[in-house]
Amino acid sequence: MTEESTLTGQAPPQAPPVRDWTTPDLDGTDFDPALAGLMREGPLTRIRLPFGEGWAWLATRYDDVKLITNDPRFSRTEVTHRQVTRMAPNFAPRPGSLAWADQPDHNRLRKPVAGAFTVSAMKRLRPRAQEILDELVDGVVRDGPPAELIERVLEPFPLSVVSEVMGVPAKDREQVHTWTREIISTNGVEAAGRAKDGLYGWITATIRSRAASPGEDVYSMLGGAVARGEIREEEAVGLAGPLQIGGEAVTHNCGQMLYLMLTRPELMERMRARPEERGPVLDELFRYIPHRSSVGLARIALTDVEIAGHRIAAGEPVYVSYLAANRDPAVFPDPDRIDPDRDPNPHVAFGNGPHFCTGTVLARLQTELLVDTLLDRLPGLRLAVPAEQVRWRHRTMIRGPRTLPVTWSA
Template sequence: MTEDTSTLTGQAPSPVRVAGPTEEIVLPGHTPPPVRDWPPPDLDGTEFDPVLAGLMREGPLTRIRLPFGAGWAWLATRYEDVRLITNDPRFSRTEVTRRQVTRLAPHFAPRPGSLAWADQPEHNRLRKPVAGAFTVSAMKRLRPRAQEILDGLVDAVVADGPPADLVERVLEPFPLTVVSEVMGVPPADRARVHGWTRQIISTSGGAEAAGRAKTGLYDWIAAMVRDRAHSTGEDVYSLLGAAVTRGEISEEEAVGLAGPLQIGGEAVTHNCGQMLFLLLTHPDLMERMRDRPPERGPVLDELLRHIPHRSTVGLARIALEDVEVAGHRIAAGEPVYVSYLAANRDPDVFPEPDRIDPDRAACPHLAFGNGPHYCTGAVLARLLTELLVDTVLDRLPRLRLAIPAEDVRWRHKTMIRGPLTLPVTW
């Protein structure tokens, strides 16, 4: 980590001005934390980001500078502060779209209609047309079809015999296929759509490659929404096409809504890859999962809490007024990030947070976010995760890695962490 020494001004008996993205008013007697550079690390395995761990040790509210954008931003790492910021209307996502802030993504082009950048009440208006596709009851109806898709993939693995790469044979195609069916992507277009979504979450190729992928995906989505303007189907593109026809949302908003939902399958692939890697490298945990199937749910929650599913942080917010958090004043106009990964390792909430404890009395993890921006597809992601883990463990007896754990290859230059391959035998 590097330090911006211009921010180390010492304690002051009265408010002082500190250089930053805006002029920051420092509370009397408080020194602002130094600005730390946070390059996205290419980490192998499920190691917790050492830079983030260092920031957590420095204090509950620190300041960071990411590889792209401009200036610095506050970073909240404590569980209660993360919950406060993500559920407080004084911190705006929409305001981020009007300025450059320090960020991980090389390409920043927020689209109208994107739930990710909407504040209330716009957020609820935009979410309404697609909400029915992701309810608990909708997932119950989807479950048999999802299991059928998964069984077909695992049948082929069993027929071919060991060894097999679980990422290539199961973890990638299963979420991709199910999400494509929920969204309404024609089979002939699925490989092309997957290519775009994979590039969008990658940090390799720079702004140009990310921009091309976003243009390709969003142009394709616009065509899908137009084609289904009068559809009565229950897939997401039909729901969006009908909502545009009724005048509830614009076509531009429909496209902004669909893009992040289409990318959602990527997270399931990589999260499940990390979870299975942990099971394969923790024999006692694997034995417990095999021997006590009815108790797998809490273990999955503990793994969701534990896995470092992303690189650095997600999307910023802007303070609309001065807000005091953790002894510091976040001034109006200043950007703020939260780390759900750090919140999930808060020792005040999760004793011995670095240990995987399947018997935690409660696991109120924030793996799917918090507040209005809680993941729209969380119920779907949980369904796919449960089916994947259950089916792989039940259908592949004595499952184990086919290579040493240290030889497993991991994804680099990506916003979502996970194994590139997961060779197993059984």
């Protein structure tokens, strides 16, 4: 018997079985049935994902997810030295990436770009973002119904806005978008590797070229920080990559939100009838939508930690599921229902702790503009095909519709 069982007189709980989570392609906005099954098994289970090695703990309860993501006993940096079981085929963490940094390095790395993503910076950006969106919607209105919203608006708008913030020249934007789209796919190691090489090579050259730039774009901020010796060049490149890729999430998250409005008349009616209250409804949709397939990035326990009655041993990998946390009935009553009046709504759709999404304010801005502009300028907006004919993205880490054909009262 272990020391613990001798002291308590009870045997420690048996470790849960390791479950293979193959993360199949899912259409629509339904919650992943595999994840729902893991949640039913217990607040802490064990999983094996399609790539990498071994197994990992998975935390699904809201309180446990918040604890793990804000606890220095769980390290992201340690994962870079391991082949942890994972969803992505390609694993080549870059030095300086915020995603893999622990404190205090995380704050040091975040500081050079923090000014580009503040509330005040987004207020300054808002008129330009609205101008970009209006130009796209002008074209849709001019051509008349029907229209493919993903192709015409939801893809080009976030790409253009993120490119404005980052400082991507117009001539390079389509190539950058091609790389970022390939990186978030799960098509294979070689394709993702080529896309990463292309994107990060371009980022390196861009940062070098802006060492003396007075601009307020992210690449100029990073070029200046490197020139002043605040961060190393490889750290600046590692910082920029995930920020550049972030536009993809807005496209697909907003695509899911619009799909829900277009397939649930009561939700669309609520959004149209009470436009001044759209913000809380969008928050509820952020909580509800399955914004990703499977889980994100792992952490490694630096010491033994007991959670949910189980001992996570030092060196063992741990994943958290924000999707599951957002469906915890102890925090969100009737969690599988979209409740536009849910209050409070402390969802963790943008993460928690030090790794809370850097681009949260930007993502919210873009989502609000997209929903407001499309609903206000396209009266009677509705699907142009039966809901089951909407095609969904497959082999990707971010879920969302691939097509969203709509019509409206011209």
